[in-house]
Amino acid sequence: MLRxxxxxxxxxxxxxxxxxxxxxxxxxxLEARVQMQERDLEKLENNLAxxxxxxxxxxxxxxxxxxxxxxxxxxxxxRQYLRLDAPPAANAVE
Amino acid sequence: xxxxxxxxxxxxIAAGPKLPATRQRTxxxxxxxxxxxxxxxxxxxxxxxxxxxxxHLNIAEPIGQSWSRPDIVDRHGQxxxxxxxxxxxxxxxxxxxxxxxxxEKLTAALAGLDRAEVRRAxxxxxxxxxWIARGLTPRQAQRVHDLGLPGLAFRTELKRxxxxxxxxxxxxxxxxxxxxxxxxxxxxxxxxxxxxxxxxTDRSDKPALRLSLDVGVQHAVSEELQAAVARYSAxxxxxxxxxxxxxxxxxxxxxxxxDPARPSDWLELRHADKLMSGTFELGSVFKTLTVxxxxxxxxxxxxxxxxxxxPLTIGANTITDLHPSxxxxxxxxxxxxxxxxxxxxxxxxxxxxxxxxxxxxxGLIEPMRTEAGSIAPPQLPKHWGRIETVTVSYGHGIAVAxxxxxxxxxxxxxxxxxTPTFLAQAxxxxxxxxxxxxxxxxxxxLRLNVTSPVGTGRRADAEGYRVGGKxxxxxxxxxxxxxxxxxxxxxxxxxxxxAPNYLTLVMLFEPEPVAGIAPGITAGVNAAPTTARxxxxxxxxxxxxxxxxxxxxxxxxxxxxxxxAQ
Numbered sequence: 314m315l316r317x318x319x320x321x322x323x324x325x326x327x328x329x330x331x332x333x334x335x336x337x338x339x340x341x342x343l344e345a346r347v348q349m350q351e352r353d354l355e356k357l358e359n360n361l362a363x364x365x366x367x368x369x370x371x372x373x374x375x376x377x378x379x380x381x382x383x384x385x386x387x388x389x390x391x392r393q394y395l396r397l398d399a400p401p402a403a404n405a406v407e
Numbered sequence: 408x409x410x411x412x413x414x415x416x417x418x419x420i421a422a423g424p425k426l427p428a429t430r431q432r433t434x435x436x437x438x439x440x441x442x443x444x445x446x447x448x449x450x451x452x453x454x455x456x457x458x459x460x461x462x463h464l465n466i467a468e469p470i471g472q473s474w475s476r477p478d479i480v481d482r483h484g485q486x487x488x489x490x491x492x493x494x495x496x497x498x499x500x501x502x503x504x505x506x507x508x509x510x511e512k513l514t515a516a517l518a519g520l521d522r523a524e525v526r527r528a529x530x531x532x533x534x535x536x537x538w539i540a541r542g543l544t545p546r547q548a549q550r551v552h553d554l555g556l557p558g559l560a561f562r563t564e565l566k567r568x569x570x571x572x573x574x575x576x577x578x579x580x581x582x583x584x585x586x587x588x589x590x591x592x593x594x595x596x597x598x599x600x601x602x603x604x605x606x607x608t609d610r611s612d613k614p615a616l617r618l619s620l621d622v623g624v625q626h627a628v629s630e631e632l633q634a635a636v637a638r639y640s641a642x643x644x645x646x647x648x649x650x651x652x653x654x655x656x657x658x659x660x661x662x663x664x665x666d667p668a669r670p671s672d673w674l675e676l677r678h679a680d681k682l683m684s685g686t687f688e689l690g691s692v693f694k695t696l697t698v699x700x701x702x703x704x705x706x707x708x709x710x711x712x713x714x715x716x717x718p719l720t721i722g723a724n725t726i727t728d729l730h731p732s733x734x735x736x737x738x739x740x741x742x743x744x745x746x747x748x749x750x751x752x753x754x755x756x757x758x759x760x761x762x763x764x765x766x767x768x769x770g771l772i773e774p775m776r777t778e779a780g781s782i783a784p785p786q787l788p789k790h791w792g793r794i795e796t797v798t799v800s801y802g803h804g805i806a807v808a809x810x811x812x813x814x815x816x817x818x819x820x821x822x823x824x825x826t827p828t829f830l831a832q833a834x835x836x837x838x839x840x841x842x843x844x845x846x847x848x849x850x851x852x853l854r855l856n857v858t859s860p861v862g863t864g865r866r867a868d869a870e871g872y873r874v875g876g877k878x879x880x881x882x883x884x885x886x887x888x889x890x891x892x893x894x895x896x897x898x899x900x901x902x903x904x905x906a907p908n909y910l911t912l913v914m915l916f917e918p919e920p921v922a923g924i925a926p927g928i929t930a931g932v933n934a935a936p937t938t939a940r941x942x943x944x945x946x947x948x949x950x951x952x953x954x955x956x957x958x959x960x961x962x963x964x965x966x967x968x969x970x971x972a973q
Binding site for chain 2: 355358359362363365366367369370372373374375378388389391394
């Protein structure tokens, strides 16, 4: 009887050790994966920052103005405004 | 159960005779342990005695620490400055095999690398870390990597980039190679503790710093200034747009500009920020303050007459007008014709003490500060006597930073203190500086100076947007006195004048006459039309409705068209 119990205990201990090791191994694997993903995340965040900066650079007014002028666009001239709710006379006075 | 305990007892008894063997084993284990401790002690002793051991402790090496900074954006969220990760090349001189080879190959791969400097960095074999080049592009890094040289390695670190280049460079400021703020709002970020020391590329998680600047307005102002510099062959220019209700600076430009990405720009005097880091005698613009002072003190109203027919003589000095008037002028006319004699007489009615006190109320005596740094302190007359009272009345003998004068002008236009700020924030209403009646009179004559046929600011009239303002043409001090040909022409204005919302300042340095469009070098023919162009361009951006509709579209030449009666 005792031997069986001892054996069972021993066996369960071995299983426990194995399970513990397996869990620890998994955890280490997960940790490595987390680290890798964190590194990827950081890399992506950095790439995103570069892209945002590039977009801001491409959309800078100094670059856009010649393009807009090329399309025939210009600052809004005063005569382009009309007050729709006012009589025509109001649209022509200072 | 009983059986179990008996057998256990038997087993215990059976172990009895083996006791000596156990003791032996215990002693053996003990001996092993002691041997271990002796070995450790021996090694410690050896290390202690052998002081110059063959290992180095490299704790003090400056392993690339840098600073992560929050982004800087304009009032609408457009990006002005951000951090990106870049590759930085460093060397471990102990691992470098052939210094000559490394120097040769590196300078061939990276243009602009200083040969002597690389050699010096690699020569010190005692070091384990020496920067070679920082902030490389991915392509450059790949090129160096492909050389396959031992002893070279990369770190990724944060580098500040400025997507808009030199636009608003003076306000934004710049950082050093470690990403630490040096000047401008970058410095302010450091001073406010908004930056964090980092190893590697941890970007700041702090919210972006939102500036009061409007990139659209800023661009329009600097483009128009650039065009004015070219048109009038000026050596420099400065421009400012200030929100009169909140004190927010919407645009602040100074040409030649300073690019945050080019450190060399910041060392040259001609690139210095003319709005904040220099003081200038700004001339007749000060007459606005002189008139405001007289109105506020009640010693004169706009119709009070002053006899300006003869030059004003004080001691050995004589003050004359460019175009002397043949009759006494009212305060209003003194202002419109920009009479130095008249301004001097008005100031003399009040005296030096009250003049100084009034300027102090406007904040022109004490040094001023903004988030973008200290502003050059005003240069005041050492002795404030009668002659100084007269010269200060028309803006000579007193030199202030243009931003500080703009704040004072804003004060007399709206009547309450306006504190310029570069952050997007609603500042609480300032204390009252002059009465509502005085500020209304000032608004009236500023607008009149643009609409009246005798006003000096006629060409500042941007159709529909009711500009008002005062011109100033000040001779620049040079060797042996003032130079008649080299002037700073300026125009400080506000619009729309029926309820002033924005203040504009335009300064042109050493403008020259231009055949056909600018007969002289006075502010009325260069700074004033430049202001009109700026207002015409930024008013739609600011969402301002023009009052005048249905007339011909203004043409470029219209701004320069000589108006009636010079």
